[in-house]
Amino acid sequence: MQPWPWYVSGPLIALVMFFLIFSGRNFGMSGNLRVLCAAIGGDKACDFFRFDWKAQRWNLVFALGTILGGFVAAEFLSTDIAVSITEETIEKLNQYGFTDGGAAYLPEQLFSIESLGEPYTVLLLAIGGFLVGFGSRYAGGCTSGHAISGLSDLQMPSLIAVIGFFTGGLFMVHVLFPILF
Amino acid sequence: MKTLKYLITGTVFGIIMFKSEAASWFRIFEMFQFDSFHMYGIIGSALATGVIGIQLVKGLKLRSFSGEEIIIPPKAKGWKNYLFGGIVFGLGWGLAGACPGPIFTLVGAGFLPIILVLVFAVLGTFVYGILKPKLPH
Numbered sequence: 593m594q595p596w597p598w599y600v601s602g603p604l605i606a607l608v609m610f611f612l613i614f615s616g617r618n619f620g621m622s623g624n625l626r627v628l629c630a631a632i633g634g635d636k637a638c639d640f641f642r643f644d645w646k647a648q649r650w651n652l653v654f655a656l657g658t659i660l661g662g663f664v665a666a667e668f669l670s671t672d673i674a675v676s677i678t679e680e681t682i683e684k685l686n687q688y689g690f691t692d693g694g695a696a697y698l699p700e701q702l703f704s705i706e707s708l709g710e711p712y713t714v715l716l717l718a719i720g721g722f723l724v725g726f727g728s729r730y731a732g733g734c735t736s737g738h739a740i741s742g743l744s745d746l747q748m749p750s751l752i753a754v755i756g757f758f759t760g761g762l763f764m765v766h767v768l769f770p771i772l773f
Numbered sequence: 774m775k776t777l778k779y780l781i782t783g784t785v786f787g788i789i790m791f792k793s794e795a796a797s798w799f800r801i802f803e804m805f806q807f808d809s810f811h812m813y814g815i816i817g818s819a820l821a822t823g824v825i826g827i828q829l830v831k832g833l834k835l836r837s838f839s840g841e842e843i844i845i846p847p848k849a850k851g852w853k854n855y856l857f858g859g860i861v862f863g864l865g866w867g868l869a870g871a872c873p874g875p876i877f878t879l880v881g882a883g884f885l886p887i888i889l890v891l892v893f894a895v896l897g898t899f900v901y902g903i904l905k906p907k908l909p910h
Contacts, residue, residue, distance in 0.1 A: 614838050615838055637902070693799060730862075
């Protein structure tokens with residue numbers, strides 16, 4: 593099966609958000625990271641994790657579903673998962689040593705099993721994950737909570753957060769990638 | 774039954790993330806290079822649908838499935854935490870090429886190194902919780 597075009601995917605994401613809103617919930621994936629912190633005993637470490645995380649169990653179930661969805665899509669709904677990025681992007685990636693642009697879903701250099709044997713790669717993945725977790729909570733949300741939910745409700749804090757998302761992302765890819773790769 | 778509802782919605786969301794390629798590191802890199810409209814199209818059309826829908830919900834005073842009033846809580850005022858936190862998040866998004874939704878999606882799709890990203894995302898959240906009183910908000 594082919595990848596889905598943006599004009600199908602985008603409205604579907606909004607429908608997921610509306611389904612949650614009409615269920616009396618909200619759409620926010622990074623909230624699960626906080627729930628996980630509380631569930632593994634973070635409430636003993638600081639106030640921020642002292643909340644009724646069990647009331648957020650529905651969101652953990654949603655995240656479990658997201659994992660399941662990734663499995664279903666990759667195993668049963670895809671024949672070729674190579675992502676057709678543009679030629680310009682493939683050329684830029686080659687300069688950074690990523691040689692499988694246009695031929696894979698994720699770069700081998702970062703996400704193959706073998707890459708876990710490379711201390712430098714492990715460090716990069718760890719830093720990337722840490723920044724995502726720290727930043728999303730500091731900003732009070734991630735792409736789902738701010739870029740989709742918050743902006744849909746025309747909230748100024750979400751616009752500021754999304755400007756931050758792109759400032760950080762552009763800085764990483766244009767300024768730090770030449771140093772890191 | 775209620776639990777099943779969220780499991781199914783989550784599954785649909787995971788399928789959308791994977792099939793739209795929003796969970797692809799390559800697509801995120803491409804987006805930050807402004808080389809393709811794809812990611813902007815996804816976010817833009819999600820937003821267009823979202824803005825119209827929220828206006829309808831508010832304008833028509835629509836009620837939830839269980840008949841209750843729909844309240845969309847406004848985010849707390851301020852800008853520092855949104856901007857600084859947003860920049861930190863963006864740095865991670867550009868490097869790991871995945872935000873939280875796609876991180877969960879990729880775990881299911883079988884890319885094992887993403888588990889490392891997930892573990893450190895939880896750790897990052899944990900460290901934020903500890904440092905929160907000392908950070909500008």
